[in-house]
Amino acid sequence: MSTLVLRNVGKRYSTHQVIDGLNLEIHSGEFVSLLGPSGCGKTTLLRIIAGLTQCDDGEVLLDGNDITDLAPHKRGVGVVFQNYALFPHLNVYENIAFGLKAKRLDAEAIDAEVKQALLSVQMSQFSDRSVAGLSGGQQQRIAVARALATKPKLILLDEPLSALDRKLREAMQIELKHLLRDAGMTAVFVTHDQEEALVMSDRIAVMNKGIIEQLDLPERVYARPKTAFVLNFVGLSAQWHGSICSQGLDLMTIKLGEASIDCPTQVGMSVGSPVLIGVRPERIRVQAVMDELESPIDSLVDIAPDRKINKIRMTVRELVFRGSNTLCYLDSALAGEVPIIVELSANTTYTPQVGEGVDLVWAVRDTLIFSLDPVACNS
Amino acid sequence: MKYKKIKRSIAWLALPGVGFLSLVFVVPLLALLATSLIGPDNHFTLSGYVSFFSDKFNFGVLSNTLKIATWVTLICLLIGYCVAFAMASASPLIQAIMFLIFIIPLSVGVVVKAFAWTILLRSNGLVNRILISMGIADEPLKLLFTESGLIIGAVHVFLPFMVLPIFAVVRQLDHRLAEAASTLGANPVRTFVKITLPLTLPGVVAGCSFVFSMTLSMYVIPSLLIGDRYQTLPGLIARAYLFMRDRQNGSVMAVLLLSMAIAAVVLSALITRQLQRSQKTLASSV
Numbered sequence: 159m160s161t162l163v164l165r166n167v168g169k170r171y172s173t174h175q176v177i178d179g180l181n182l183e184i185h186s187g188e189f190v191s192l193l194g195p196s197g198c199g200k201t202t203l204l205r206i207i208a209g210l211t212q213c214d215d216g217e218v219l220l221d222g223n224d225i226t227d228l229a230p231h232k233r234g235v236g237v238v239f240q241n242y243a244l245f246p247h248l249n250v251y252e253n254i255a256f257g258l259k260a261k262r263l264d265a266e267a268i269d270a271e272v273k274q275a276l277l278s279v280q281m282s283q284f285s286d287r288s289v290a291g292l293s294g295g296q297q298q299r300i301a302v303a304r305a306l307a308t309k310p311k312l313i314l315l316d317e318p319l320s321a322l323d324r325k326l327r328e329a330m331q332i333e334l335k336h337l338l339r340d341a342g343m344t345a346v347f348v349t350h351d352q353e354e355a356l357v358m359s360d361r362i363a364v365m366n367k368g369i370i371e372q373l374d375l376p377e378r379v380y381a382r383p384k385t386a387f388v389l390n391f392v393g394l395s396a397q398w399h400g401s402i403c404s405q406g407l408d409l410m411t412i413k414l415g416e417a418s419i420d421c422p423t424q425v426g427m428s429v430g431s432p433v434l435i436g437v438r439p440e441r442i443r444v445q446a447v448m449d450e451l452e453s454p455i456d457s458l459v460d461i462a463p464d465r466k467i468n469k470i471r472m473t474v475r476e477l478v479f480r481g482s483n484t485l486c487y488l489d490s491a492l493a494g495e496v497p498i499i500v501e502l503s504a505n506t507t508y509t510p511q512v513g514e515g516v517d518l519v520w521a522v523r524d525t526l527i528f529s530l531d532p533v534a535c536n537s
Numbered sequence: 538m539k540y541k542k543i544k545r546s547i548a549w550l551a552l553p554g555v556g557f558l559s560l561v562f563v564v565p566l567l568a569l570l571a572t573s574l575i576g577p578d579n580h581f582t583l584s585g586y587v588s589f590f591s592d593k594f595n596f597g598v599l600s601n602t603l604k605i606a607t608w609v610t611l612i613c614l615l616i617g618y619c620v621a622f623a624m625a626s627a628s629p630l631i632q633a634i635m636f637l638i639f640i641i642p643l644s645v646g647v648v649v650k651a652f653a654w655t656i657l658l659r660s661n662g663l664v665n666r667i668l669i670s671m672g673i674a675d676e677p678l679k680l681l682f683t684e685s686g687l688i689i690g691a692v693h694v695f696l697p698f699m700v701l702p703i704f705a706v707v708r709q710l711d712h713r714l715a716e717a718a719s720t721l722g723a724n725p726v727r728t729f730v731k732i733t734l735p736l737t738l739p740g741v742v743a744g745c746s747f748v749f750s751m752t753l754s755m756y757v758i759p760s761l762l763i764g765d766r767y768q769t770l771p772g773l774i775a776r777a778y779l780f781m782r783d784r785q786n787g788s789v790m791a792v793l794l795l796s797m798a799i800a801a802v803v804l805s806a807l808i809t810r811q812l813q814r815s816q817k818t819l820a821s822s823v
Contacts, residue, residue: 208716208720209719209720210719229719230716231719231722231723231725231728233720234722235720236721239713239716239717241711241713243711243717244717245714245717245718245732246714246736247735247736256718256721256723256731257721260718260721260722260724261722304721305721308721308722
């Protein structure tokens with residue numbers, strides 16, 4: 159049972175700041191994903207934790223011990239590499255036994271451990287196979303078994319599923335999650351696949367440009383992104399640019415050309431400052447255009463803030479059928495560069511036609527708002 | 538089915554090469570073998586081999602030849618292995634420069650290089666002057682016309698043939714394998730012995746067989762750097778042909794030399810095949 163603490167970790171390559179004063183605390187037995195686009199420093203961070211790369215600033219603590227300058231083979235940190243890095247000249251059994259032999263266990267103990275490790279990944283019958291003859295999924299299992307066999311304090315996984323095809327990847331996500339949970343292993347999982355991170359993690363650290371933008375539960379990262387980057391990187395969202403035109407105690411009103419959107423008041427934003435509005439597609443209901451008089455909710459003035467709704471009129475540009483749902487691309491003068499996309503669930507009774515005008519309706523409390531004011535961003 | 542057809546049609550392309558080689562290599566070598574088995578009276582005889590192995594002097598020559606070849610191979614391996622790793626991890630520019638450093642001297646004749654070493658190695662040569670001015674030696678070391686001088690010169694000439702095959706393997710080596718070994722708790726020595734060395738062995742075997750067989754058969758370098766008093770097999774062969782006019786004796790020694798060189802190459806080919814069988818291909822797992 160281990161805790162990993164990163165304090166103010168920094169890493170430069172010549173002038174490029176790859177990791178920038180990063181802080182992270184991972185609890186014992188926790189599965190944390192480092193999620194970010196390529197080049198955000200997530201793999202570098204993983205290598206720093208494993209000791210394969212030296213950090214320039216800060217310190218790495220494992221179970222309270224400073225391991226910043228410790229060689230990788232003395233850390234007890236297991237790594238599953240992206241390409242698995244299985245030893246091609248050793249067979250499956252010898253690959254798993256490698257770490258145990260390095261620990262100078264006696265032959266009997268090694269044999270028992272290897273068999274146990276093979277059993278845990280359901281690969282017992284492959285014991286004396288050459289690793290080159292294994293499929294991607296099998297190699298992946300062996301790589302995990304090899305890392306777990308040495309009983310590391312912490313296991314790091316560097317996009318271990320990215321080389322697998324979609325079906326296998328989804329099966330392995332669950333399998334890997336259970337395997338690590340059953341072993342009570344603290345795990346750091348690097349991925350650029352947001353779905354993978356949402357499925358597997360206890361917590362997600364969304365990384366961008368060498369810092370962690372948000373470290374939170376998967377549900378909160380998705381539903382309550384802290385920054386515009388997180389909103390964009392995790393999941394789809396309908397987005398509008400606007401500026402705050404009035405600010406009340408509970409609600410603010412944002413002007414989008416001629417239309418306006420209400421959202422919960424946030425501290426640190428002032429009237430007139432530019433903002434980005436985001437709404438998750440499944441929060442938006444698409445309905446046929448109704449006249450103001452027919453619309454019952456809008457006519458009520460005194461309505462509790464958490465029950466208020468926003469409504470925007472747009473034109474359907476394209477419908478994309480995706481099996482479980484249909485994506486509806488919308489056009490409007492209000493939309494920015496990013497097309498507005500909403501989800502039409504399969505059980506909806508109303509299906510709009512391309513070219514038709516529709517109303518987008520969503521609850522005010524589901525409106526996400528991000529300041530685009532450079533000053534506010536920095537604060 | 539289709540693939541086999543293509544393969545067969547391509548095999549014809551080897552004909553000119555095979556024809557040329559059989560003309561200039563196989564036929565003369567058969568003639569050589571025949572000469573070694575034919576006595577002065579034009580009859581089949583093993584007397585050439587019998588007389589060669591009954592002369593104790595020849596065993597001394599054989600052991601000199603093998604000793605020098607072994608030393609040169611070992612020193613080339615030691616230097617070449619390190620250099621190949623440095624080269625593989627260097628930046629592209631440095632790598633290109635190092636590559637040139639090893640390739641360009643190949644275009645200079647062996648005679649020129651050996652002669653250059655006679656100048657460098659003599660008692661008032663550059664090597665001795667440097668050693669003395671650095672305080673490593675108090676008086677000029679005798680390097681020219683010694684085994685050490687011969688080994689120095691031969692290592693210089695044959696080093697590229699060790700570096701290049703090892704470099705070719707090291708360049709393809711996945712450095713993550715060594716990293717994986719370290720995260721599994723293996724210290725650097727263990728990682729090298731158990732992972733890096735076995736995976737680079739094909740390059741080592743190829744380099745060693747090149748250098749060993751070339752050093753066995755070198756003639757110009759010993760004749761310039763150590764002279765007649767220290768005999769190696771190629772020198773003896775030349776003497777038998779050129780001075781003694783004893784074609785049978787010369788052929789016997791040439792066949793023996795050839796057998797040793799072939800043995801080295803065949804052995805290394807067998808080792809390489811064995812290694813490849815046990816690890817399949819390096820690339821397929823990446």
